[in-house]
Amino acid sequence: MSSSNLCPCGSKRPYANCCEPYLVQAAIAPTAEALMRSRYVAYYKGNIEYLINTRYPSKRKFDDRINLIKSLKTTVWESLTVVSTRQGKKTDTAGYVEFVAVHSQPEWGQLHERSKFIKEKGRWFYVDGELLPPILPKRNQACWCGSGKKFKHCHG
Numbered sequence: 001m002s003s004s005n006l007c008p009c010g011s012k013r014p015y016a017n018c019c020e021p022y023l024v025q026a027a028i029a030p031t032a033e034a035l036m037r038s039r040y041v042a043y044y045k046g047n048i049e050y051l052i053n054t055r056y057p058s059k060r061k062f063d064d065r066i067n068l069i070k071s072l073k074t075t076v077w078e079s080l081t082v083v084s085t086r087q088g089k090k091t092d093t094a095g096y097v098e099f100v101a102v103h104s105q106p107e108w109g110q111l112h113e114r115s116k117f118i119k120e121k122g123r124w125f126y127v128d129g130e131l132l133p134p135i136l137p138k139r140n141q142a143c144w145c146g147s148g149k150k151f152k153h154c155h156g
C-alpha cells in the first residue's frame with residue numbers, strides 16, 4: 001500500500017477504512033475521537049460541508065462558511081497527533097480530545113487544543129475547544145514539525 005492511501009489523520013490505516021466513510025456520509029463517527037480525526041481530515045481536504053454539519057448546531061454562526069473558506073485557503077495541515085481522550089466512547093454523551101495539529105502554511109506552527117464534543121440523537125458534534133500552549137520537545141529531541149531535525153536546529 002502506498003503511503004498516499006493512508007488516512008491523513010495519522011492512524012496509519014487506509015483512508016477507505018478510517019475517516020473516508022464519515023466524510024462521504026456512509027457511516028457516523030462512533031466516538032468523539034473518531035469525529036475529531038475525521039474533522040481534521042475535512043480541514044486537510046477542504047470539506048466545508050462536513051465541518052459545518054459536525055459543528056454543534058447552537059454553535060454554528062452565519063459567517064462559518066466564509067471563515068472556513070478563508071482558513072482552508074491559507075492553511076496547509078501536515079499532521080495530527082491525539083494526545084489524550086476523556087470519555088467520548090460509544091456509550092457516552094460527552095467527551096474531550098486533546099490533540100496537536102501541525103501546519104506548514106501560512107507558517108510552521110501547531111494547534112494544541114482540548115476539544116469538547118457532545119452526542120445528540122446518536123451523532124457526535126464538535127462544541128468548542130480550549131487552546132493550550134504548544135508542546136515543545138527538549139533541545140536534542142526531534143522537532144514537533146516533523147522535519148527530522150533536532151528541535152534546537154529547526155525554525156532558526
Ligand SMILES: [Zn+2]
Binds near residue numbers: 008019020038
Ligand atoms: Zn482517519
Ligand SMILES: [Zn+2]
Binds near residue numbers: 143144145146147155
Ligand atoms: Zn521544526
